[in-house]
Amino acid sequence: MSASAVRLTARGVTHAFHALTVLEGVDLDAAPGEVTVVIGPSGCGKSTLLGILGGLLAPAAGEVRLAGAAGGECLNPITYVFQDASLLPWRSVAGNVSLVLEDTPLPASERPARIAEVLAQTKLSDFAAAWPKQLSGGMRQRVGIARALAVRPAVLLMDEPLSALDAQSRALLLDDFAALIARASVTCVYVTHNLAEAALLGQTIVVLSRRPGKVRAVRRIEQPIEGRHPEDPRLLEVQAELWELIRDDAAKAEREIAGADA
Template identity: 45%
Template sequence: MAGPGSTRERVTGQEASRGGSVRLDDVAVRFRTKKKDVTALRDVSLDVAEGEFVAIVGPSGCGKSTLLKLVAGLLKPSSGDVRLREEPVTGPRHDIGYVFQRAALLEWRSARRNILLQAEMRRMPADRARERTAELIAMTGLTGFEDAYPHELSGGMQQRVALCRALLHEPPVLLMDEPFGALDALTREQLNIELNRIWRETRTTVLLVTHSIAEAAYLANRIVVMTDRPGTIAEVIDVDLPDERDYATTMARPEFARATGRIRDLLGAASAAD
């Protein structure tokens, strides 16, 4: 567990041997409005190893989603440096996957064809796209619903389709911005379990923004806790749990309690619900 106020977590040992996947060095983001200048992020430095799962938590408006946009190249930093797999991020990246809070599926396309939209946009070879779609449908438990339209799918199934779409081109980095925030508690738990399994099978590097302390601790290798705006990193917490995590057993482990307790201490949320 990094000390309070730490803004950098360097990769060592086995993680270093895998190489860096995402790196931010002293990044700041400032916006100018009609009335004033607003600093969304300041002094943000973070290294994420290849194949690592990192969750980002913090107060609303602290810049969590802004951080993902920086990595995706959808937003340029006002200062500092952003790198993806050792390359400077200078514009929109096509080698990432992005999952948002809303599935944003096309209502006139079936689940399969919504997934294949990614292939059409990227001009993937048709045979490989169909093969990969079939793999992902099986992996996410959508078998039998391939030809269903969005209005025929539950919210959880729609998010599974969105996840398949984001993973179709086998991106080395997957960005997830509150993907399960609008779901009921039981569906969210089920998708947490599925996401842990998919991450273990694919070893895609994942950056997950979430407001759920329990979700962050269940899914992540490390948790980045951010301060209120202007957002900076208060602490990076190591989650000392095995990669394969049974849900009920994990929730009862002392390592889980230590991680969630520390997050609540940092956020001043000891009495708040997840």
């Protein structure tokens, strides 16, 4: 698969839900073929930003642009991996992957091979006929990424795909994600609140402030994604830096949530 040459740029993105401003003047550059991680405290508008980047939400102000050439095999330039996998419960694993190919120019005769290929990449070949309800949370997320890879995206948007998983599944899937993203060479924007995920996957890390979310800092990690290790002292140092940046905001956000619950 050739590397994505598509750059995704957001300029001055602002968004509000009624009177509540959740994002304010956010700029973001997702470089071609790189992973840009967006982190920030709870409620800072990370998922809202991703929705705007993917064209699923219209920003109140600002704009999002794509620039560059998508590969010839690309069937859906901007593709999502959702937090809850969003699988159709009435379709098998293979059926869920097939779903996103059925409206594309890919000939029906080539669909089975494409489905088999992405299921093999995500270690799901033995579960092609399984119903989503028969899968663990980690396996459902694998289907979500298989589905996204099947359309050969130019830009892959991932919305906290590991947040609902237990620690073991998360660790295993994170390794696989790193390998898959590196191999697919897509321009990726990955939203998470987990600093370890950010350090392991991110080449650029955008730190958002507490609501309304603004860009507080942008951090680069030059080390290649493949081969990164969670215990690597340099990555632990990055995590510590990121925690310093968001700690106060995270605490304030927690107090805000607790106050709202009280």
